[in-house]
Amino acid sequence: MTAGTSQLTSPPTSPLVSPLVTIRDLHVGYVRRRRTAPAVRGVDLSIGSGEIVALVGESGSGKSTIANTIIGLLPDNARVTAGSVLLHTGPDPEDADGPALDDRLDLDGHGRRTVEIVGAREKVLRGLRGRVVGLVPQDPMVGLNPTRRIGGQVAEAIRLRGVSGDDLDAEVLEFLAQAGVDNPQLRARQYPHELSGGLRQRVLIGIALAGRPRLIIADEPTSALDVTVQRRILDHLEGLVRESGISLLIITHDLAVAADRGDRVVVLQDGEIVEQGPPGDILVSPAQDYTRRLIAAAPGLAHGGQIVPRFQLPPEQVATPDPVIRLENVSKRYPLPGRQAGSFLALDGVSVEVARGRTHALVGESGSGKTTMLRIAFGFEQATDGRVSLDGVDITGLGWKQTRLLRRKVQLVHQNPYASLDPRFTVGQSITEPLVSFRIGDRRTRTARALELLDQVALPGSYLDRLPAELSGGQRQRVAIARALALSPELVLLDEPVSALDVSVQEQILELLTDLQERLGLSYLFVSHDLAVVARISHTVSVLNRGRQVESGSVAAVFGSPSSEYTRELIDAVPGQRGATRQAGSRDDDVREVART
Amino acid sequence: MTVSVAHIASPATGTDPAATGAGPVTSGAEPAATGAEPVTSGAGSAAGEALLDESQPGGRRANLIASLRTLGSRPGFVVAVLFIAFVMVTAFAPGLFTSHDPYATAPADRLVSPSGGHLFGTDELGRDLWSRMLHGSALTIKATLIALGIAIVAGLALGVISGFFGGLVDAVLMRGVDVLLAIPSLLMALSIVTALGFGTVPVAVAVGVGIVPGFARTTRAEVLRVKTLPYVEAARGGGASWLRVLLRHVLPNSWGPVAVLAVLDTGIAIIAIASLSFLGFGAAPPTAEWGTLISAGRNYLVTAPWVSLLPGLFVAMTVLSLNHISKTLQELER
Numbered sequence: 061m062t063a064g065t066s067q068l069t070s071p072p073t074s075p076l077v078s079p080l081v082t083i084r085d086l087h088v089g090y091v092r093r094r095r096t097a098p099a100v101r102g103v104d105l106s107i108g109s110g111e112i113v114a115l116v117g118e119s120g121s122g123k124s125t126i127a128n129t130i131i132g133l134l135p136d137n138a139r140v141t142a143g144s145v146l147l148h149t150g151p152d153p154e155d156a157d158g159p160a161l162d163d164r165l166d167l168d169g170h171g172r173r174t175v176e177i178v179g180a181r182e183k184v185l186r187g188l189r190g191r192v193v194g195l196v197p198q199d200p201m202v203g204l205n206p207t208r209r210i211g212g213q214v215a216e217a218i219r220l221r222g223v224s225g226d227d228l229d230a231e232v233l234e235f236l237a238q239a240g241v242d243n244p245q246l247r248a249r250q251y252p253h254e255l256s257g258g259l260r261q262r263v264l265i266g267i268a269l270a271g272r273p274r275l276i277i278a279d280e281p282t283s284a285l286d287v288t289v290q291r292r293i294l295d296h297l298e299g300l301v302r303e304s305g306i307s308l309l310i311i312t313h314d315l316a317v318a319a320d321r322g323d324r325v326v327v328l329q330d331g332e333i334v335e336q337g338p339p340g341d342i343l344v345s346p347a348q349d350y351t352r353r354l355i356a357a358a359p360g361l362a363h364g365g366q367i368v369p370r371f372q373l374p375p376e377q378v379a380t381p382d383p384v385i386r387l388e389n390v391s392k393r394y395p396l397p398g399r400q401a402g403s404f405l406a407l408d409g410v411s412v413e414v415a416r417g418r419t420h421a422l423v424g425e426s427g428s429g430k431t432t433m434l435r436i437a438f439g440f441e442q443a444t445d446g447r448v449s450l451d452g453v454d455i456t457g458l459g460w461k462q463t464r465l466l467r468r469k470v471q472l473v474h475q476n477p478y479a480s481l482d483p484r485f486t487v488g489q490s491i492t493e494p495l496v497s498f499r500i501g502d503r504r505t506r507t508a509r510a511l512e513l514l515d516q517v518a519l520p521g522s523y524l525d526r527l528p529a530e531l532s533g534g535q536r537q538r539v540a541i542a543r544a545l546a547l548s549p550e551l552v553l554l555d556e557p558v559s560a561l562d563v564s565v566q567e568q569i570l571e572l573l574t575d576l577q578e579r580l581g582l583s584y585l586f587v588s589h590d591l592a593v594v595a596r597i598s599h600t601v602s603v604l605n606r607g608r609q610v611e612s613g614s615v616a617a618v619f620g621s622p623s624s625e626y627t628r629e630l631i632d633a634v635p636g637q638r639g640a641t642r643q644a645g646s647r648d649d650d651v652r653e654v655a656r657t
Numbered sequence: 658m659t660v661s662v663a664h665i666a667s668p669a670t671g672t673d674p675a676a677t678g679a680g681p682v683t684s685g686a687e688p689a690a691t692g693a694e695p696v697t698s699g700a701g702s703a704a705g706e707a708l709l710d711e712s713q714p715g716g717r718r719a720n721l722i723a724s725l726r727t728l729g730s731r732p733g734f735v736v737a738v739l740f741i742a743f744v745m746v747t748a749f750a751p752g753l754f755t756s757h758d759p760y761a762t763a764p765a766d767r768l769v770s771p772s773g774g775h776l777f778g779t780d781e782l783g784r785d786l787w788s789r790m791l792h793g794s795a796l797t798i799k800a801t802l803i804a805l806g807i808a809i810v811a812g813l814a815l816g817v818i819s820g821f822f823g824g825l826v827d828a829v830l831m832r833g834v835d836v837l838l839a840i841p842s843l844l845m846a847l848s849i850v851t852a853l854g855f856g857t858v859p860v861a862v863a864v865g866v867g868i869v870p871g872f873a874r875t876t877r878a879e880v881l882r883v884k885t886l887p888y889v890e891a892a893r894g895g896g897a898s899w900l901r902v903l904l905r906h907v908l909p910n911s912w913g914p915v916a917v918l919a920v921l922d923t924g925i926a927i928i929a930i931a932s933l934s935f936l937g938f939g940a941a942p943p944t945a946e947w948g949t950l951i952s953a954g955r956n957y958l959v960t961a962p963w964v965s966l967l968p969g970l971f972v973a974m975t976v977l978s979l980n981h982i983s984k985t986l987q988e989l990e991r
Contacts, residue, residue, distance in 0.1 A: 436868070476887060478890050481891075483910070493897065496901075497897040527717065543895065
């Protein structure tokens with residue numbers, strides 16, 4: 061990276077000196093049913109060499125559309141209606157023999173090539189992808205070809221640069237090692253399904269690096285991963301980029317992540333840039349209400365990088381004599397597939413109880429057994445060992461018929477509101493379905509009840525006849541909550557109810573849940589991997605790690621003075637803490653110095 | 658637990674954002690008017706996601722209307738549907754489109770080429786081919802409908818049962834289907850017709866049994882997919898019985914690909930039925946069926962090609978239209 065390293069010597073604080081990408085007045089729309097719905101409306105943006113720019117916005121704000129325009133990967137129904145995207149590639153000898161760059165190039169007086177992306181031919185774009193602009197896709201689970209070995213997939217990107225033979229193998233290992241993949245020799249021979257999500261994301265980063273690009277676009281690179289893995293990967297990616305002088309465009313819906321990572325934060329709303337600047341400035345003095353709202357919604361940022369529990373519970377009240385549900389010493393063993401008599405212990409003697417009118421949270425990374433615990437509480441799974449009692453009545457090992465009767469007391473809200481509502485059911489039908497199943501009331505009273513429930517979750521009554529596809533994620537989750545409340549349960553089990561939603565919508569749903577708890581006296585068992593979310597809603601918490609209970613107690617006690625290393629690690633991984641440190645005073649130049657060393 | 662205490666605001670005015678901090682606020686008609694995902698105008702600081710525009714039609718009917726509009730804007734699809742509609746009408750009222758008697762022989766007008774008087778010309782006995790074609794529709798289309806009815810009912814039942822219950826039931830039923838799939842379809846149809854005797858209904862049964870496996874397989878795959886979806890689990894969690902989950906959630910959501918397959922298989926059934934009657938297993942002469950018409954003209958292919966080719970073309974058009982409809986529906990599903 062000759063061009064990149066030379067620019068690193070001058071601090072990239074004034075990125076406009078040598079922009080790598082210049083976007084001018086970009087308008088992009090999507091054609092649907094013969095109408096063009098604008099997604100990006102007049103965006104001006106430039107990314108300097110070696111700069112890290114974070115694009116923040118809610119879903120539908122056009123952030124991914126901008127990224128796809130830069131790399132020329134817009135879907136077929138997208139139309140760039142106006143504006144230009146100029147990519148300035150340096151006078152690199154490597155580019156001179158490039159197959160496609162001699163098309164549409166013009167020298168801008170500084171001896172640099174400039175390529176107009178908008179309207180460029182596929183041949184030109186193909187020459188740019190990987191070699192000038194690299195992409196780290198959103199979901200590592202589907203980002204790799206499952207039928208090819210890791211090494212071969214990395215080699216594909218390297219071969220674009222004309223490397224072959226023994227050099228190729230050496231470079232594959234080098235890039236895998238650079239991306240932070242342990243034991244690259246072994247990994248290169250493995251298939252994607254043999255790797256964890258975090259490792260797959262590292263491989264994808266390795267592939268993005270392999271073309272030696274000038275710019276890497278990371279589209280929500282870690283939202284599919286656990287918080288601790290998320291932090292490690294982002295740390296690593298940031299370190300690599302700083303070291304090699306590659307520019308990085310991070311796309312995220314989480315302002316906390318953006319503030320942690322970006323030299324410059326660009327806030328998007330409805331396809332327009334509402335605010336941009338260094339994270340310090342944006343966090344300290346946001347000029348727009350919208351930005352302020354995003355800051356308030358990011359729990360890590362709102363309280364200066366500290367996780368502040370909403371409820372302070374005195375230690376003597378943590379234990380309760382009369383819990384709604386008590387799971388004692390619950391273990392769950394799954395047989396492993398195949399003939400071998402092996403089994404996997406998903407839960408190992410975990411005890412949890414939920415006090416009346418309070419929220420108990422189960423926290424842990426994926427594979428910690430928290431969802432299994434919830435499903436045992438709901439009767440979808442049977443515990444291998446241990447007892448479950450609801451309202452003091454033992455319900456362990458009940459059959460389907462008896463468990464069904466318990467549904468009137470316990471209800472479940474699923475993780476993903478996009479999948480938990482039947483697409484063919486109207487909102488009204490979905491909400492009243494539990495009533496129909498239990499033969500409660502007639503058509504008229506059910507409709508009345510549905511209206512009442514919609515009202516409780518702050519949706520207007522006119523939504524009764526709407527289909528889920530017409531609603532946004534937050535609205536769908538409200539409908540799912542209304543459905544869970546239809547039978548007036550005492551206990552609601554919440555399975556990561558906000559993890560599929562934008563940060564700002566998360567905040568609203570959590571607020572709604574707290575509000576409903578106060579007014580209806582509900583008890584919640586809340587499963588989440590996000591400690592900041594847990595702090596916002598829970599009274600007590602249990603931390604799970606690989607099926608074992610690591611710690612439990614009131615949220616204030618556990619998060620305030622964690623006794624285990626694992627809990628501390630989880631707390632440190634909550635995004636927003638570095639951004640908040642910048643907010644506290646030190647300008648981002650200092651932080652960059654620290655980051656570079 | 659009383660619930661009536663929990664009113665936030667009257668539904669008519671929407672909600673009070675201050676009370677919940679979560680009340681969505683409408684921002685006028687603008688968002689929905691763009692046809693995009695509803696978005697806020699960013700006016701209110703507490704505003705969440707914008708509500709849908711009330712004036713915009715929504716719900717099932719709007720969905721249906723939109724789908725029909727998309728379909729209506731494809732000329733190929735419209736032509737195909739019109740042609741199939743025409744064939745269906747001729748099947749039940751062939752007299753509407755012809756005044757000739759399909760059985761009236763006219764030795765003077767033998768093998769007359771197509772003209773205004775005889776659209777498809779006449780055959781070796783001077784019978785009007787167009788009229789025989791239309792009257793033949795009745796038998797062929799009725800046989801197709803019977804075949805399809807058998808296939809859909811049996812295939813859907815087999816698929817749903819084996820997909821939903823799984824385990825041993827699934828294994829036994831699917832091995833049975835595998836056996837059916839292993840026998841060449843024409844061979845099986847021939848043996849069934851031979852066992853049941855000649856005629857339109859036996860032919861229909863033979864063809865229907867032959868296309869059951871395809872339906873069973875497709876249905877099973879869809880049911881397997883749908884039954885693991887969270888909304889099915891949510892319905893179970895809401896206390897719904899197995900039967901209710903099956904009938905209200907699994908079946909309607911598995912139906913799409915099966916319906917597409919049904920249209921596609923209608924074409925296949927028509928061809929199979931025509932082949933069987935071509936081979937002489939269908940209705941006895943002088944009754945006309947599409948297959949017998951094609952078969953009868955073979956001997957005059959050089960001197961009077963229309964006797965065989967025009968009915969053949971008609972069958973081809975029908976099947977092509979059905980395939981096109983099926984493909985368009987499939988695209989719409991995506």
